[in-house]
Amino acid sequence: MFDELEENYFNPKQQIKIPTSNRELILLALEGNEETNQRIDKIDERLVDIEENKLITSEDKGTIDRAVRKKVYQICKEQHLGQNAKGMLYQDLGSSIKQLFNVPNRGRIKDKDFRKALNFINSWEPSSVTKERINQIQTELEM
Template identity: 25%
Template sequence: MNELQITELNGQRVLTTQQIADGYGAKTRTIVDNFNNNRNRFEEGKHFILLEGEYLRVFKRENENFGFAQNINKLYLWTEKGALLHAKSLGTDEAWDMYDILVDTYFKVQEEKQVPLTLDQQIAAIATGYGSVKDELVEVKDRVSDLEENAPLSAGEYNYIGSRINQRVAEVARGYGKITREQRGKLFKDINQGVKVVTGVSTRTQLRAKHFDTVVDFTNNWEPSTATKMQLRQMSFDFEA
């Protein structure tokens, strides 16, 4: 269990299908079949996160040590509740034993990091006599506001940004007629670089709640840079030649 590689997406610990299979003593095909046979019980964003398209490529690039196959076009990542559903569905002693270990170690570490005092608890602590209640209350509110702004994006927000970027690139690409995969890659590189500039993050998985509106607004209004446009035109000339 100590050798289980930590997988995180947007600040949330998750497990790959392979990790679920290895831990539960099953084949990956069994986990896939278990999901398909009980599809109505699994809720996206609650039990699993589905990565596709450019979002998947970014995740694979940032987690190269997992050795994901280059040709996969979708990736399921399972949350703690998703791991529980698989344990229930499989019903084996090995699956239940491993689930207990996951809860006590793998997922519990994350919970311990993310359990700040509630606002009422912090106010109650202040009221016991530590300094000026008014000043302390303002400080608590500021801290709560900071926590909210720096909270990880929800799975829905994370997936929406990826989908909107894909849509915007497709909209711009249509203006160039038929383009090659390499040219489309130039567009993705341009828009992703823009996201990094306007948010100040180095990778998309570092985006936080405070960045959501900024990224959406930027994506909606994005146009490729002059340099990228010139590259696209030159690549078109080379292709036609």
């Protein structure tokens, strides 16, 4: 047991070679630098991915929700529409947002698309199907 301890402790089989020349020191530094650069590249890729897929904040979702309510209210006021029409407009606009941004709900919009979503809402017009349904309801109410 003592012989084995002496052999492995005092004379390890793998001795670390310490660089002695300037060339060896430079090669060691370059090797360490390359490893560091590879790790930084991986971190950069992960950060870009995180930034690209970051979702809007709850405050931003609130802003989008207010913009949706404002747009629906504006259309209802301009065209003197009732509650039935309001529901259809909410459904149409919500569906359009989900479809355009490929999300299950407004809270899943990506942060990079926040301004685009607001611009879309502000310029949105109801679909021709929704307009026709609203016209049918209005016609029925007038009868």
